[in-house]
Amino acid sequence: MTLTKEFLKGLYKENPVFRLMLGLCPVLATSTSVNNAIGMGSATLFVLLSSNIVVSLIRKAVPGKIRIPVFIIVIATFVTIVEMVMAGFFPALSKSLGNFISLIVVNCIILGRAEAFASKNSVFRSILDGLGMGLGFALAMIIIATFREILGNGTWLGIPVLGESFNPITIFILSPGAFLTIGYLIGFFNWFESRRLAGK
Amino acid sequence: MKDIPHFALVLTVVACFSAGSLAWLNTITRPRIIAQQQQELDAGIMQVLPGSENGVIKAVENDGTVSFYKGYRNADSTSLIGYAFLIAPQGYSSNIRTIVGIDSSCSRVLSIKVLSQKETPGLGTKCEEIRSGETAPWFQEQFRNKPYADLILDKDGGTIESITGATITSRAIMLGVASRMELLRDELDIPNTMIN
Numbered sequence: 001m002t003l004t005k006e007f008l009k010g011l012y013k014e015n016p017v018f019r020l021m022l023g024l025c026p027v028l029a030t031s032t033s034v035n036n037a038i039g040m041g042s043a044t045l046f047v048l049l050s051s052n053i054v055v056s057l058i059r060k061a062v063p064g065k066i067r068i069p070v071f072i073i074v075i076a077t078f079v080t081i082v083e084m085v086m087a088g089f090f091p092a093l094s095k096s097l098g099n100f101i102s103l104i105v106v107n108c109i110i111l112g113r114a115e116a117f118a119s120k121n122s123v124f125r126s127i128l129d130g131l132g133m134g135l136g137f138a139l140a141m142i143i144i145a146t147f148r149e150i151l152g153n154g155t156w157l158g159i160p161v162l163g164e165s166f167n168p169i170t171i172f173i174l175s176p177g178a179f180l181t182i183g184y185l186i187g188f189f190n191w192f193e194s195r196r197l198a199g200k
Numbered sequence: 201m202k203d204i205p206h207f208a209l210v211l212t213v214v215a216c217f218s219a220g221s222l223a224w225l226n227t228i229t230r231p232r233i234i235a236q237q238q239q240e241l242d243a244g245i246m247q248v249l250p251g252s253e254n255g256v257i258k259a260v261e262n263d264g265t266v267s268f269y270k271g272y273r274n275a276d277s278t279s280l281i282g283y284a285f286l287i288a289p290q291g292y293s294s295n296i297r298t299i300v301g302i303d304s305s306c307s308r309v310l311s312i313k314v315l316s317q318k319e320t321p322g323l324g325t326k327c328e329e330i331r332s333g334e335t336a337p338w339f340q341e342q343f344r345n346k347p348y349a350d351l352i353l354d355k356d357g358g359t360i361e362s363i364t365g366a367t368i369t370s371r372a373i374m375l376g377v378a379s380r381m382e383l384l385r386d387e388l389d390i391p392n393t394m395i396n
Contacts (some may be wrong), residue, residue, distance in 0.1 A: 032322030058214075066207045070214050077218040081225060088229030091236050100321060173322050174365055 006125055010132030016109045017140035017182075018189045023109040027141060028178040030100045034157045037145035039097040040104075041138025043082050045131070048110050050078045052130035055118040062119075071114040079105045109137055147181045148172045240315055241299065245269050245284045248301030248311040252281055268384060271301070280304045283384060286315075289376030292368040294318035296327070300343075300377050306390045309351070309377060312343045317369075324369035339363055339370070343377065351378045 001009075016022045023044075030040045054074050062070050083101045086094040094101075104110065113133055118126040149155055152172030154162040171177045246252050249271035256277050259266045273279040282303040288295040296317040301310040314337070319325050327339045342360050343351075351374055352358020355367060362370035 030321050036321065062210060062214075063203065063207060065203070066211060069211060073211075073214050073218050077222060080222055084222075084225055084229045084233075087236075088232040095316070170364060 003125070003128060007128040007132040010129065010134070010136035011139065012136070014133075015136045015140055015189075016112075016133055017137060017144075018186055020109075020112075021186070022112050023107045023137065024182065026100070026103045026107050027144060027182065028175060029103065031141050031145040031148055031178060031181075032173050033149045033153070033155075034142060034145045036097065036100065037141035038138070039093065040100050041134075041141045043086075043097065043101055044104055044107060044110070044137055045134030046082060047075065047078045047104050047107075048113060048134040048137075049127065049130035051075045051110055051114055052118040052126040053123060054078075055114040056121060056123045056126035059119045067119060068111075068115070071111055071119075075110050075114070076105050109133060144178070144181050144185060147185075148177055152177055237315075241286065244299035244313045244315055245271065245301070248299050248313055249281050249284050250301075250310060255279070255281070257284075262387075267387065282310055283388075285380055285384060287376040287380045289372040291317060291319050291372040292324050292366065293320060296369065296373055296376070298373060298376065300380065302381060302384070306381060306385045306388060307348050309343045309346045309348070309381075311345075312340050312373070312377060314340060314373070319369050320366065323363065324366040326363045326366060327369055327373060339373075348378065348381055 010016065012019075014020055017024065017027055026040065026044075030036050051071070051074050055071055058070070058074075079102065082104070083094075086097070086101065113129060117129045121129070146156060149157075150161060151169050152174075154160055154166045154168045169177075172181065242257075245257055249257070249269075251273050252271035255272040255274050258270045258272070258277065260268050260270060268283050268285040270277075270283055271281045273281055282301055283306070284299060284301045286297065286299050288297045290296075294317050296319070297315040298312055299315055300312045302308065303310055314328050317324070317327065319327065328337050329339070330337050339361075346360075350359060353360050353362045353367070353370055353374055355362055360370070360374060
């Protein structure tokens with residue numbers, strides 16, 4: 001696979017949320033507003049990139065049988081680093097995002113990429129993979145949050161977009177709204193993909 | 201079986217690296233976090249005791265730890281505004297650290313402010329939500345000048361509007377305020393008859 005493709009695959013073809021259906025729990029929980037989606041997306045991108053680099057660096061020293069516990073320690077360490085640095089140096093950001101950061105530990109995209117990619121590939125390829133997958137995750141979060149925030153709250157990034165007369169459909173902010181939105185979007189992407197393949 | 205010492209060694213090395221780097225980072229971030237919390241608390245006390253900006257705040261200790269604060273309107277601390285205390289009731293998924301200001305007769309809430317919480321994103325976190333066009337969180341504003349006897353949620357027949365989908369969070373804050381008020385009355389020896 002070429003290096004460009006290694007990076008691009010995470011954005012659409014192997015998009016973690018819409019194509020691989022990985023890490024759906026944090027997506028469901030934190031896509032209530034675009035602001036949260038951007039924060040959660042970038043924090044996940046950082047952890048994914050860092051853990052991919054470290055896992056790739058130590059891949060030859062770690063025996064296969066204990067690779068999962070080792071990966072989990074690496075991931076948890078980076079998540080804690082994000083949490084501590086945010087709380088110490090960006091209190092405002094930490095206040096709006098503090099609730100979500102620790103959820104990154106259980107995001108299976110990160111463990112998934114460590115296991116399926118970084119533990120078998122060079123550091124450089126792992127960086128590209130981490131960047132692509134992380135951006136793909138962040139983009140997916142932003143798309144889902146856009147629908148949920150506009151329909152459920154009448155705002156986008158906190159700015160009112162649908163006017164005073166709009167009565168927000170609260171269910172889109174609640175959990176069922178997350179399932180509905182993700183379901184329709186996955187349906188759309190499957191339909192789009194099958195059309196694309198049929199056209200080939 | 202002969203692999204086990206090897207596995208243990210690898211895991212130990214990795215864990216030591218992890219713990220070491222976090223411990224080092226902690227020495228840098230910890231003091232900053234504590235300083236921010238203190239600053240936040242000081243600002244919070246002043247905010248929940250309106251009128252204390254030009255006066256003084258005094259901490260009242262009980263067994264070596266701060267139990268509550270007294271806020272005065274003036275610098276020579278003769279004109280008491282009321283009391284402030286920190287509560288951290290258990291919500292749905294976190295302790296909701298909240299600073300509460302009450303009047304000098306211990307019968308009325310002056311104002312409350314949630315300092316930190318890790319409730320469910322999009323539901324319980326709305327206890328800090330500021331609606332567009334408003335300047336203060338609507339849920340907390342409901343406690344402003346609320347008599348003790350009116351600390352009842354709408355779901356229980358009262359007037360405090362609970363957060364949609366987060367009754368546990370709403371109730372935790374409300375009960376936290378009410379029960380700490382009762383304790384403070386005991387501490388200050390204010391008879392309950394004055395309240396009702």
